Amino acid sequence: MWLFLTNAGDSAVTLPAALAIALAQAARGHLRSAGLWLLLLGAGGLLVLASKLAFLGWGVGVPALRFTGVSGHSYLAAAVLPVLGRQLWPRDSARALYGQLAGVLLALLVGVSRLMIGVHSVSEVASGLVLGLWVSAGYLKACEGAGTLPMRRLIGAGGALVLAGVLFGLQSPSHALVVHLAHYLAGRGHDW
Template structure:
């Protein structure tokens, strides 16, 4: 469990969103304006969809008990969307095999992050699968566009040097996205308390007698 707990932090908002911004800045520095805009729009739509599903559940109790679904996993989505693009940009001047391996490595990272969310008992299978699929739907079309476009010229070593310090953020408390989204949901819905899995009789995320309590009973992570 400690290994998964540490690994899952690699997909925290404080780690991967700055990494996505670095990708965007590298594209912009190469004057690849179309690629920059497409990347911003695709990732922005993905983040908005994740937030919308979570707001819908916590504010109005909208989800699926049959699928044990309360919102798309943000960690899985971010990992599957951002890591393949970051790895590809680092390997873009290499041969085709290396570029494809970079993409495969990024997608594998996203899937492993999804598994880690299951291992630490903060998401159901349906939430992780939808997160991974959404991330892949974002990254693969953008990578296809990158592959067909002229290589944006920027110093790859600077991208790597800027990205590596983000690993230090895994030692800090995670971004308080739970609190932010909960406040927004309650403000929009007018309810005094958020809906939780327990409130609506959703299956527990942990088998047997062990139960999720407190914040972990929510779907936010």
């Protein structure tokens, strides 16, 4: 069960869903909303990447908290899934709020799954969830007046990608790429 849940936060699942959100906003003429979404998501992603590179390349972490980098799965799940859930429904309907809350709940479960399969510490998961929820809440607050998305099929496709990732275990090679980049930047062929 935990592996199924952890897949919902994989970048192979969440990044296409995030792109579907941006494309749906842009197609409606809300280019500023689409740009803000990509900017916030990318800025948070850079923080996640920087934390991982710092530890893998130079050993920068917080040993007392077992912190070696922000959990990317937790971050992406918390950033993308609440926005996806909210934008599946008309803005003024209770279903939009329920969709957002379902996205938050699924993101929390992704975080728990990262703990249960033993790949992250509590501090790494918590930092990923907080950062991701900050991105999703900031985006939704900034775009309150943008209205609902008319391209429910595109957003629905993003939701289907999340479901497919959970069911079929879609996984990206992002961790291996981050490790390789850290080794390259640090000038050594191994972790710190």
